[in-house]
Amino acid sequence: MDPNRIVQALKGTIDPNLRIAAENELNQSYKIINFAPTLLQIIVSEQVEFPVRQAAAIYLKNMVSQYWQDREPCVGEVVFPFNIHENDRQQIRDNIVEGIIRCPESIRMSNHQ
DSSP: OOHHHHHHHHHHHHSTTTHHHHHHHHHHHTTSTTHHHHHHHHHHOTTSOHHHHHHHHHHHHHHHHHHSSOOOOOTTOOSOOOOOOHHHHHHHHHHHHHHHHHSOHHHHHHTTO
């Protein structure tokens, strides 16, 4: 997973002129293994602009709340619903405390909304 590609897509979500294309890029990428841990790396990276780090934090929070739990397909569904891959969940578990410590307080607070 290319962190620069994700950073550019997250940056695009902030720009009204690029938002739709950026959201489409993220929607095509979020199911790829290592996407969620890459978001966590972006959040803690001091080389990434603050608004992009904040967008990554919000995106990761939403992914975790929607896709962390294993779910079975509903009656009549042929395709299994998407869940964050177990390897990605383990990487997040292994790094989340350090991520919380290393990210700015304003990013931690933005995820309480």
